[in-house]
Structures are given as structure tokens and as C-alpha cells.
Amino acid sequence: MQTLQARGYRVTRPRRMVLQSLEEAARPVSPHEIQSALSSKGGYLDRVTIYRVLDLFCRLNLAHRLPSSGGFVKCSLGEKGGCHRFVVCRQCGAFQEFADEALCREESKLATGLDFHAERHFSETSGICSSCYELRQKALLSAEGQV
Amino acid sequence: MQTLQARGYRVTRPRRMVLQSLEEAARPVSPHEIQSALSSKGGYLDRVTIYRVLDLFCRLNLAHRLPSSGGFVKCSLGEKGGCHRFVVCRQCGAFQEFADEALCREESKLATGLDFHAERHFSETSGICSSCYELRQKALLSAEGQV
């Protein structure tokens, strides 16, 4: 929240509520899910307010919107250099944020080769997390046993 | 269209129409824009049909959906190896598709380091195309002249 203050934005009830929702979520959440989660705890926020708060958070890089699903997550990297990227499990929705400056440089170089001046990279790797992978292995083994 | 045939899908009027819309578009287009463009040429397609056609095209990699804008484009790379990526001009919407296997390997390696098994990369570089860049330079110079 100090980020808001520091940058001249007010600390308000809706902003606190949305931030907490993002912190409690184990996976990317949609605006509607945020609203539902809050209302099930007795709170109420207008849909428009939620969009505006998420907009602000994304502008300040306090949160990100994942490209493929459109869900939102709280940023876990702060000012770490390079664009902030994600790996997401397509099975369970688990995700991790990371950054890699070399990768950004490489992408920007490729853009230059196509006559574009790169400003920002959106990047998401979709796959399977280790726990879902292990579950799948067990399932396959037991299926074999039954044939 | 032969891709559809070859993979066991029918060649239909809606599929032809949507494909042509994508081919004629100079920038990523939304489902609604596709519907409008078609109806202004006297054609009609149900919204649902457009979504279903776009879904199919994306599954077959005949088209792609750009992560940040959600707009659709026709694939211009065919079977080229590595995931298909985009650079997009945030000013005019011009875009180019490209692929780079080394970049994919690098991303997959980073995912492995986070205990994920990578399957697919979504990637979009947002920036300024060369023609928009030049326009901007001219504008800046003339503004200087007036101060």
C-alpha cells in the first residue's frame, strides 16, 4: 500500500479489499471472482470499481493480468529488472512469476530485426506444474495395472 | 482451406467468410469487427458461429489470438518450428508474426528451473513500428521549431 501513497494515490477501502483478494488467491482471479469472494465475506464492491482498481494496480505494476486467461495476480517481484513473466499450470492454475533480462534483450533484438522498436513484452508459458505432473504419472501407472 | 479438409473438418460458408475477413485485415480484429465487416458486405454470421470458427482456427493454428488485445490474426508462418510470436505497434496496430526456436528453448529451460513442464508459450512484444516511429520524430522536430 505504501507504493500507492508514494506515488500520490490514495489508500482506500476498495483498493485494500482488492489487494487482499489478490494476496489470498492461489491462482489468477477474474474480476468477477474477486467480487464474489468479497461479497461472500460480507463486503461489497461495484464491478466498475474493481476494474478501475485492477487498472491502477496494473499500471503501477502492483498486479499483472495474465495474457492467456485474463486473470489477475499480485506482483511478487517488485522492481526486479526485465519484464515480468509467468509460468502457469493448465491443470490446476498454479503459477509463478519470474523475470529474465537476457530473454528481454533477445526478444527486443528480434523485434528490431522486424523494424519494430520494442517497449514491452507480454509472456506466459503454459504447462504442467510438478505436482500435477506427478499425479498424472500415478494415474497412468494405475491405468496400466488395470489393462 | 485444404488444411481443414485434410484434418477432417468441413469447408463451409462461415469458415470461408471468417478466413477471408482475417486475410483482408491489416491488423488484429475482434469477433465483433469480423461480424461488422461481413455484414457491411451484405453477409451475415451469428456471433456464436464466429466464436466457434475462430476457436477451430486457433486450435488448428490457422489463426492466433493476440494475448494483450484479444484480437485475431491469420497465421502467416504455417508449420514453422517454435511457438508463433508477435510484435504489435501500439500506435497503429500493425503487426508481424515470427518464430524463434532458440527463444522457446530458453523459455522452456527457465520454466524447468521453476519446476514446470512447459508446453506452450504465449508471447507478444508491444512497441512502435518504423513508420509510426518516423511520424513521431517529424512531429517532435516541428514542435521544437515552434517553441
Added chain:
DNA sequence: AAGATAAATGCAACATTGTTGCATTTTGGG
């Protein structure tokens, strides 16, 4: 060239996402 049939479309109904304008409330500073 029909006819059969599985596939695809259109239509209806619904849910979510997203945007704008304006009146009212709230925050943070004086």
C-alpha cells in the same frame, strides 16, 4: 444424382467483461 448421416449453423437465453458519464462520498492535507 439422390439419399443418408454426421457435422455445423442459427437462434435463444444467459453470464461475464469492459466502458462512459455523472452524482455522491471519501481521503488526505491544511
Added chain:
DNA sequence: CCCAAAATGCAACAATGTTGCATTTATCTT
């Protein structure tokens, strides 16, 4: 505590996306 700017709530609207089901159509078989 008061004030002005900032943010919220509300209303209305537009676009995105999903499902179920009746009807049409593309392709295969005869």
C-alpha cells in the same frame, strides 16, 4: 475540523463468451 481533489457507486450501454437445442448443410455412400 474543513476543503478540494480524488475515488466510488450507480445507471446505462456495448462487447465477449458459453450452452442447449432445433434446423440446415457438407460430405460420404449408394
